[in-house]
Amino acid sequence: MVRKLLKEILAIGEHEVDVAAYGSLGIALFVKGLFDLVFTDIGIPEMSGWEVAKKIKTINDKVPIVLVTGWYVEIEDDEKRTNHVDRVIQKPFQVEQVLSTVQEMMGTEERCKAV
Numbered sequence: 001m002v003r004k005l006l007k008e009i010l011a012i013g014e015h016e017v018d019v020a021a022y023g024s025l026g027i028a029l030f031v032k033g034l035f036d037l038v039f040t041d042i043g044i045p046e047m048s049g050w051e052v053a054k055k056i057k058t059i060n061d062k063v064p065i066v067l068v069t070g071w072y073v074e075i076e077d078d079e080k081r082t083n084h085v086d087r088v089i090q091k092p093f094q095v096e097q098v099l100s101t102v103q104e105m106m107g108t109e110e111r112c113k114a115v
Contacts, residue, residue: 002068002091006039006098013099023047027055035063037105042069050083057084064105068093 003019010017018033020026022045030038038056040049053065065084069075070091080088087101 002041006068009095009098010102012095013102015102021045023049023052023055026052027059030056030059030063037064037066037102039066039068042067050085053084066101066105 003021007017007019018029018035020029023040024046026038026040029035038053040052042049044052049067049069053067056063056065061084064086066087066089067075067080067085068089068091075085075088080086087105089097089101
């Protein structure tokens with residue numbers, strides 16, 4: 001459900017999006033494509049969003065990682081850095097929050113491709 005919502009929100013912002021149902025598929029898509037930004041949920045099947053972020057950063061440490069969570073815990077900056085996460089968005093999120101996060105992470109208003 002979150003995956004579908006994020007895809008729809010990013011489409012509103014005219015971003016090109018690929019989605020994956022679980023971590024290893026997302027990583028496989030990332031390896032095959034050129035991505036400017038990655039969103040991952042903290043709680044996904046097979047591996048955590050933290051693990052996905054670490055793996056993505058070993059492949060390309062320049063790509064920003066946005067971690068989505070509904071666990072209502074404050075994630076400290078040190079924990080984000082240690083786990084290779086650039087930004088955290090709490091669920092439930094708003095359309096504008098997602099789109100502004102993309103813009104901030106990209107440092108530009110240009111279209112990007114997200115996974």
